[in-house]
Amino acid sequence: MSDSKQWALDxxxxxxxxFEPNQVSWRGQLQxxxxxxxxxxxxxxxxxxxxx
Numbered sequence: 001m002s003d004s005k006q007w008a009l010d011x012x013x014x015x016x017x018x019f020e021p022n023q024v025s026w027r028g029q030l031q032x033x034x035x036x037x038x039x040x041x042x043x044x045x046x047x048x049x050x051x052x
Contacts, residue, residue: 024032
């Protein structure tokens, strides 16, 4: 197998990795949750203000 094909397969495997909750610190999870809530609130606000 060529080096470029092996490299591509390695990158595909890395891209398909799903992080388990125990692989991310609780602070990182909390930070992601807060960002997600802010994004959701912003989208809801914009949708409400634009379409009402």
